[in-house]
Amino acid sequence: MRSLFHFRPLVLTALSVALLSACSTSVRIPAPVEDRNPSGRTTTSAPSPSAAPAVEVAQPMPGSENAGKPGFYTVQRGDTLTRIALDNGQGWRDLARWNQLSNPDVIEVGQVLRVSPPGGAVEAPGVVVRPIAQSTTPSSQVTPPKSEPAPSVNQPTANDDGLGFIWPANGVLIAGFDEAKNKGLDIAGKAGDPILAAADGQVVYAGAGLRGYGNLIILKHNNTFLTAYAHNQALLVKEDQKVRKGQKIAEMGKSDADRVKLHFEVRRQGKPVDPAKLLPAR
Template identity: 30%
Template sequence: MNRTLSLGIAVLLWLALSGCAYYHVIQPGDTLYGLSKEYGVSVQEIQRNNPGVDPYNLEIGQQVKIPRLPNQKVADYAGRTDTKPAAKKPEKKAAEPKKNPPPEATPQPKVDKPKKEEIQPKEPPRSTATVNTEKLQFIWPVQGGQVLERFGETTDDVASHGVEIGAPEGTAIVAVADGKVILSSDEFKGYGNMVVVRHENNFFSIYACNKKNLVKKGDTVRQGQKIAEVGQTGRAAQPLVQFQVRIGSKAVDPLKYLPKR
């Protein structure tokens, strides 16, 4: 064993003295950068002496030629083996002196910020239009009928969105103004047979609980034209027309837009 080790060292010394290169056997974790630091040779010099070696894919057991530079001494290689040098133990850092905690800040008196004056939202102006409407004048949908329920009154906890006008069954229901029929249907629960007419200025008139509708969607109607007949369909408890006026989608009190009786 001692003889073999002595022979290996002798060969190493001979190689160093003769100016020959040293061959490092790749171990797990080796990199060319690490070898350059270990042997004091640049990475470029190692690559130049190992043109067939892939620096990014070193294989364990592979021999890498470490060139001897002119200024290197025998002792630089004589004590090296093919195993990695022991890792240096991290030096213990001297304990840093404890810093004194900063003095506690003197509490400052709490100053209440002046409260901002609360701005109450303004109520939107209520509609005062009677029929804005020098261009648009409504007439009553049923002549001689009696108002049974007014706008906003509740029945079974449901507020009315229009007025209910009672009249004998079969009485003519007429268009309150010129317009176009956008719906004629019985598909809305509680409303029975219903007609919706669109007028100028984004006004809509609705006629519900009809006995039968006499117009269809897309028809153009004239003020006073018969469009349906008073009936008792939907939730109606007696013959009547459930009449609504809307501006866009907002229901408004129809009595504000009908001529006074």
């Protein structure tokens, strides 16, 4: 008769298998959560299931409700407020004010900006608009106009709103207008030559923050016209300053240019136009 010791390994093995099976089929119950309420009593409750992770919802860009509407512009990669203002015939300070920008140097791609005056157009400060008086004299009694003198070199040209643009520098014209390649005229000269305001207006930009233009001045003449004067070696006026036609506003230079020259642009409602068509003949 075999001793019980011979069966001991078999018994232990069977017992181990039974215990492992019981462990694998048992359900783990998480420990209860204790909550101590303000009265000091401890209550016990079962833990709630894990909350689902929060899903971030993309916030709309500022002004997105105005995207595509007239008078608004959607910021593109590489834009600056100065560039947007120039391309829309406005001053950057006006854009900052209309859009309540606390930091004009920070704009985001996709942001929609107002680029026209809210509530209707307002004339540029300092620009006087005089209505044309209506004649009450019967047509049969109208006095014939007096003969006019021959036009001077500074006679206003057609479609310039009566501003009477003058040449901003006396140098040789070295590059003409090309809407795709050269949005204005390039006038040669010597470093330090005077740069003149082409018409009465107000300085809406004076600085070097627009790539490709160097030291730049932008004048706003009215709601239609801006003029730009680039590559100067010295700027002699400040933003918001009013200037008169023919006033010296800068000195010619070659900042951000390959040679000494003035790059001169005329913008009609933000669009570059050929200055030669608005300047008197030389």
